[in-house]
Amino acid sequence: MSTASGYVTPSQIEVAQFVPPPELAPFVTQFYHFRCNQRRVRDAQPAALGHIVFYLQGKGTLRFDDGQTYWNDPVSLFGPGMAHAEFDIEGPFEDFGLAMSPLGFVALTGKPAHSFADRMVGADELFGDGITQMAFRFRVARKAGSISVREMVEQTTAFLLPFIRKVPADHIELIQTVSQWISSEFDPDVEAVFAKIDRSRSTATRLIRHYFGASPKQLMRKYRALRAATVLVDPDATPEMRARVESLFYDQPHMIREIRHFTGRTPGALDSDDTRILRVWLSKDNFRQLEAYPG
Template sequence: MAPPHNLDSNPLAGAELTSAALIHLDYIPPPPELAPFVTTYFLFRCEEPRIADIQPAGVGILAVFMQGRGEMFFRDGRVDPSHLVNVMTPLAAAAPVLVEGPWHAFGAALSPLGWAALTGCLSAAEHGNRLRDAAELIDPSLHAMGQAMAADYNAGRLWPADCAAMMSAALGPLLRDVPGAHVALMGRVADWLGQSLSPRVDDLARNALYSARQLQRLVDQYFGLPPKQLARKYRALRAAALLADPSLPPDQVALVQDQFYDQSHMIREMRLFAGRTPARLGAGDQPMLSALLDLRNFREITPLVGAVAQDVDARG
């Protein structure tokens, strides 16, 4: 399913977004046994009474809102309220977020394998683009975990590492088996996305050991988009991450820009998937963009889903 193309459902169009300077973000690595399922844990804190931002398209996120409640706005006009323990299902397009703060959230960025293992292989395409109650979508036990985490955190008894340990203990028993051949395919898709800023679907098909129809169905199921649209999404996200880096050399800036037909095409793609235009990438009002499109998320997280492409990763 291709992402929709109308841009009229953004309630933050023209609005001032919360400054990244007001956001505090800590990354906590998952334990080794959860690393294939959780790419990173994070603690997100903002003391503002109202937080406005745009969540880039991406993989699933499971998050406990210890403080703050809000809404997420989707391109089909649907508005989902937040819960104590949330699952932001895989997003095919950027989605605006409004939160009544202060906002403190502890979360896990899920790999495609993590999404599959926690949801019993629910289709990321059919169930994507939502903000769901994790107790309903995954398991009722997550509500009790969220209550305990929120109570202890707000009483000052939990540090980020403690939150990570609590969430790891809750998630471990909930992981379900995923067919081994499908796990292997997820790895091949991740490798394929990392080969180039604009990977060719033919290259994936040649190494996938599935028919074209099966390949499209399985990639759609686990990644939320078929291969061609998935490549589009990661091209835009990685281009946004690269162009937001002030140290990017001019020749690599040109290489990134050359991945698009022209300037207007690049602007449309970045608005659709990253929720920003190139002109706003350095504006300093992009907390979620900074947190979730930071270059290290494409270099250091394992598995490297959407890793920085080899053709622009010469800097090391």
């Protein structure tokens, strides 16, 4: 395909992921560095955790499922995704970012996750001008070749640590319970999570929305669809695994609707030429980073 088409070949994508330093590990699931030399990039971003993203080169827009469109700031904060988003980027493009655990989003921002679900804001709204100044330093230094990704991880960690707020121990226990429930199976039973939490149903739902950005039923739908998509893009998936994925949904139209809602593409389109970046984020090697951090 021509570079004007928006399609991306695997050779034009570089993705590297980094384990966070131990002191940040309960709050951040991973750091990552992404680079693409394409002049124009269009693809989908699957529903995932909350992120902080530094834009080092290039510019573009992100359009959420409700039609809201955002231009990228020097550094942006995304809330937890409850639907896919479409991005349109003018490259070459490079970014550096981190994914926040449910505990991390609230501890670092001091805000309820559900109030930022499917939203993108300038990170300075929550972290002040210091994070914008750091973003500009990163951008200039990357252009000059004078800063490594490791150094950006170290500087970002040092910047974020003072923002960590204390979270009540019983809330941490609830986060762990919900995370284990989400990870327990392809199609976790919604009633099972309420049975594990020693609170009223309304209080449990309120706290789950506070940390995870959505109700248990919405979380179940999200992770069921993402896991199904991960199997469908896995070249090593067996026919039995694919059949199991199909059995998770009422029927094929239901599966198509759910996977499209959370990934931006129908099952049949997941292996098309314009979903190469989406497939990177849905790959089984990366999928564990979409999971809620277990505390």
